[in-house]
Amino acid sequence: MQVLVAVAWPYVNGDIHVGHLAGYLLPADIFARFKRLHGHEVLMVSGSDCHGTPITVQADKEGISPREVVEKYHKLDLELFRLYDLSYNIYTKTNTENHRRVVQELFLDLLKNNYIVKDTMKQYYSMEDGKFLPDRYVEGTCPHCSAKEQRSDQCEACGRWLSDGELINPISKLTKSKVELKDTEHYFLDFKKFEKKLSSYLESRKKIWKKWVLAEAEGWLREGLEKRAITRDLDWGIELPIEEIEKLPKEKHLSNFKGKRIYVWFEAVIGYLSGAIEWSLRVNGQLSGGEQDIIFNFDKGQKKGWKEYWLNKTAKHYYFMGQDNLVFHTLMWPVQLMGTGKGYNLPTDVVVNKFMNYENKKFSKSRGWTIDSARIAKRYGVDLVRYYIIANLPENKEGNFTWKGFTDAVNNELVANLGNFVHRSLSFIQSRFNAKVPEGKLENEVKFEIRAAFCDCEELFEKVKLVEALERLFRLVAFANRYFDKKAVWKVVKEDEKEAENILYNCVQIIAALRVLLSPFLPGTSEKISAMLGQANVVCKVEEDNWRMEEVKAGTSLGKIDVLFEKLDFELVEREREKMK
């Protein structure tokens, strides 16, 4: 079966922090890894969102061009994703030729199908700059509280909402020159025409989506969706396919196409489709070049066509994103797909996560309240960070990253439970049994526990309940430590060597199960365990279900035994925290 793992496209205007990892990057990676292990064909697709005001704002701030901003941060993001071992099949960008083409085609489909309409709206226009300005670039005095230098949509000082034209003495943030409201014509996506279809779409996903995600989407729909502008007056963005539009009847033309670009909200999500197409072109050798600028992977046994994922009705689509993206993926993106009339697959599940806070406060780049994801991974190890974030994923309510929580989780769960069990078992074999897996038979009790762990975790994975899946697998670790204690090998070995061998054989098989169960969450740790067991790494192959324990045979020579995780010194971490502030 084909599974599209669609990961939200991050703006490339700054660092990816821990909140991004928790919100969608790690959940998507873990889910994709599980699916591959299970023998499914996975296409994990994403890329950098290169357009939109956040990019131009950052460019202004740094005194460089938007293109340079994109290049700079795209490169940094790629490095980070490689560091965290995120298993994209393709991670590309929205400023590629391929993406432009796919976006323009989709736009034309909707225009031809009469789902895109024209309308006029008012926007601030700067005479001096000779162009329209996004709200972000306009400031003035609040008519309610007289606070100066407020934005045109809401006053931060008194919190009141402003409508167009209310702001007193609006000026351009760039040139400080006067701006005035002026009519401008745009294309709009007409959501009204989709209300019925959307509501039956939501109905069909009732059992799959998280309750609050569905409730939120239904709330929006109930309120009624207005038509929404899909073009802007900008010079950074994807151009309209003017030549093609002009071939259509006159009433579909704007009176003036000059300075119109496709709005980023409409265009970026199309990346899920264009990214799949790019992947397909590269796999088939129809596109090459720029390999150092993307992440590209072809899994063993995977079919090569993007249509297998997008038009094959049995394919499943899972989307991962932060809560700010909920409306775009539960309502707008489905409309864009439906409107083409081409039968593209709609999202099966839209996995939305809440945000993660940092020491009880929102992450904030501007206030410096943030954690450098690359730095903590290098300092403490990728898997320690992956573990703590996963254990605290904001699946249903806001999460929290605290240094106390981090050290506690590492010391009590990773070191004391998982690490300890693996180490006490294997080092025992090393010192008493010459580092060879002893003879034994899998006891029923152990067999049952292992099976139950695989079974329960699988069920939780299918529902994308990743925190619970992780917790469940740690219950097997707890069982393992209990088993080790109850059996008291260290005593038995003095009286009955055969029985001691049997106990340790069983422990080895539990570890063998753990390396598989852990591999979606902590791939690095899984590899370490494999090496210690003298095994090759866990394999993923299409149509081969490797979500199961594979026996490690008696007589197998163990690799070098080492501790899996080092204990963290809270004092040192505290100091780190001071530095990071």
Next chain:
RNA sequence: CGCGGGGUGGAGCAGUGGUAGCUCGCUAGGCUCAUAACCUGGAGGUCGUUGGUUCGAUUCCAACCCCCGCAACCA
């Protein structure tokens, strides 16, 4: 009456119309193979407030109080 979520032992969370559970923390004991790691037991809660339905409500209903997210181009 904008939309949505939430108030449960010190902290973070599950949960159900019928004597309230988990993880961490705290505490007593056991063990000594293991990174002072592991195992067993214990203390600690009138399940936001008020009213209603019921033989019985933490769970269902109503009102109220409080907290949070979204409605902005903030993950």
